[in-house]
Amino acid sequence: MVDHFPGDARTNRERMLAGDLYIADDPENTRRAQRAVRLAAEYHRAAVEDEPSATPILADLLGHLGDDAFVKPPLFVDYGENISIGARTFVNYNLIALDVAPITIGSDCQIGPNVQLLTPTHPVEAGPRRDKLEAARPISIGDNVWLGGGVIVLPGVSIGDDTVVGAGAVVTKDLPAGVVAVGNPARVIRTIA
Numbered sequence: 531m532v533d534h535f536p537g538d539a540r541t542n543r544e545r546m547l548a549g550d551l552y553i554a555d556d557p558e559n560t561r562r563a564q565r566a567v568r569l570a571a572e573y574h575r576a577a578v579e580d581e582p583s584a585t586p587i588l589a590d591l592l593g594h595l596g597d598d599a600f601v602k603p604p605l606f607v608d609y610g611e612n613i614s615i616g617a618r619t620f621v622n623y624n625l626i627a628l629d630v631a632p633i634t635i636g637s638d639c640q641i642g643p644n645v646q647l648l649t650p651t652h653p654v655e656a657g658p659r660r661d662k663l664e665a666a667r668p669i670s671i672g673d674n675v676w677l678g679g680g681v682i683v684l685p686g687v688s689i690g691d692d693t694v695v696g697a698g699a700v701v702t703k704d705l706p707a708g709v710v711a712v713g714n715p716a717r718v719i720r721t722i723a
Contacts, residue, residue, distance in 0.1 A: 534663065546630055546666060551653065554664045559609075562611070566591060566610040574603035596637060601625065608650075616673065621645075631666035636697050639671060640681035642697065647671075672707065692722060 532555065535545070542556035576584035584603075589595045591610040596617030605625050606611060612629035615621070616637030617619040627633050631649040635641070636655045650668040667686030671677070675689050678697030689695065690707030699716040709718045 631668040635671045636673035638674045640676045646682045
């Protein structure tokens, strides 16, 4: 067995949560990921049968669910526990939130369908078993942010309050508060008065 981290006694989960390189197939991470898949499926089924009964399941899946926040299923996460959704935020169908690192979504946000919030990164240097190594960087979305359908937010990005990101944009770097951004890569086209 290759020791990728000589002299580092931390578990892969501890390295992951610190934002350092880690081995993705850690047994504890696998257990937590399976829990997330189970809860996401339960949430979906409950939302179909009786929407109000689904909210406690979603609250159990996520690290934080603000008052009157709503997520239309299906929802796809790595762990769920590293996601915080603020009060009165609405998330449309098919959110993919790979929460290897924290994902924070503020209050009063509107998240379109098929949005992807992606925290994992992979090394590009050559080396043994590099395909097994990952790291992660958190994503932060401010209050009153609108993300159009199909927006992709890459690792380490922060989006300021009162910002609108147009449908299909790929957000590769931080966006300030109070702007409209579009394109791939997303670029600011105007400020919001």
